[in-house]
Amino acid sequence: MELGMIGLGRMGANMAQRLQRGGVTVTGFDPGEQARAQVLENGIAAVESLQALVQALPAPRVLWLMVPSKVVDATLDALLPLLSPHDVVIDGGNSWYRDSLRRAARCAEQQVGFVDCGTSGGVWGLQEGYCLMIGGETAVVTQLTPLFKALAPAADRGWAHVGPVGAGHFSKMVHNGIEYGMMQAYAEGFALMQKKADLELDLAQVAEVWRHGSVVRSWLLDLSADALKRNPGLAGIAPYVEDSGEGRWTVSEAIELDVPAPVITLSLLERLRSREDNSFTDRMLAAMRNEFGGHAIKPSGGSQ
Template sequence: MSETTHTAATAAGDSTAGPAPIAMIGLGRMGGNMARRLARAGIAVEGFDPQAASRDALAGEPSLRLHGSLADAVAALPAPRAIWLMLPAGEITETALAELRGLLSAGDLVVDGGNANYLDSQRRAADMAAAGIAFADCGVSGGVWGLENGYCLMFGADDARVAERVAGYARALAPAPDRGWLHCGPAGAGHFTKMIHNGIEYGMMQAIAEGFALLEGRADMKLDLGAIAELWRHGSVVRSWLLDLTADALREPGAIGSVAPLVPDSGEGRWTVDEAVRQGTPAPVIAMALMSRFDSQGRADTGNRLLALMRKGFGGHAVTAASATKAQP
């Protein structure tokens, strides 16, 4: 599906004006910078975050007003209202949506821009539709660099008119008005696309990490990992933003040894593997990348201890006492 042309920017239908004011709910690392980018594009933003520190960090930002509650932020908007959520997946988002159901009216719009399972987004779209409230799910990529470089936005909406409203904000948030955003399909399609995006991200990160681990493994060659990362950034088929970030990290002496070998998983890798199983579509690289993250979290420890005990049982092989295991940095 091609990008949606934004032709109805305001409630009055004046296509020459910019997007209507919007409430940004959730002003953390992503939501806060998205609020800044919208405000700096001249869009009036009503902001709320339950954490006072997150609100304080945005104090003084032009075109951005901060509120002490979700209800106050919504009340400050003209009708029809537009609310963009940037909240963690799960109970926090569910609670906010339940509160919004009681605050909003037919014709209002809710955009869920946080990470969410697309199945939840489909359910939420149906729930909102029953109350006459428009709903769009939007996957957002760009991390902490989005304020400066723009965000990649992939959104789902059942109605073309709803997509047009979202597109007005997407143009301001994206790297450029004509690229970096897409109406991917019906409700759920945005978060589904972002889920697969993050699964690919897991695999790419894992491959880069394993490759540099192999390079480091040949200490006799005295390889300069930082120089190799910088080399590969120019003309190589593996050049990428992830490689750029790797090169930046390796410029710091001792960078690898300064962090614990523990990699959290945000949940989207799990959802991607669940979808692969649901479809019966093989995705071994993504699945193994997820398993490696579980391993880094110590979830392989019990299995590895049993392996050692089995080897001792059938072959008399020696085992290492847990107290003798070298602590990880």
């Protein structure tokens, strides 16, 4: 089977390698010369334009997009005029499922198939395999099965056709919302232990103990244990946490569907809070306490 991989960043390049190891012939495209050069070093063909990519693939073509969600539409603008009926586009990035529904309808106008594939695995996917949540028409997904088996941790697990178009990215959105909550719980727990200085807890040791037999064991805990071993005090890491959109979409859907999701919601708000170097909210709280109770205000310089 042959595939065109559009987007050769960390995820796309690693996925291309895993696919090729699984017997899929991959040709890649990325607008960045350095990204193309990197995959060439790993034995994967790379071309300099979308037109060249389409020309390099036999019909019906399969194109896998691993680009940021904000450039998917622009990529389709350039790609669709080059495609033919029965070609298939897979969006494997973190797109909003409603955008996927719209994009599928757009592709259908040209008789081009569209599959939304929620992809989890991060930088470890090349080694461990990727978790794939696939949305699309059954006939289209079935013909792509060799791709999913090659990318997954094993041919019989870690991937599933979860529903029609939109289902893949919807389930990945919820997956990432849950991830936010789990990460927040671990972070708060370790912060609590770190603060209990009189017990002199070794956080890396506790994390390692929890990894075996504990109810809270998980891959996130495995990664946390490794991070604490390498850097017990987390030196050099700024208390600033980004979000890439999925948590916001999850909270928005929860509100729209009247489903209470307080843990996911609060974990998102904590990420937003982490970005405030000089929080007006907290300064306002201090001012109010001073006004109604005469409580002392701590000067911004840090002295009492």
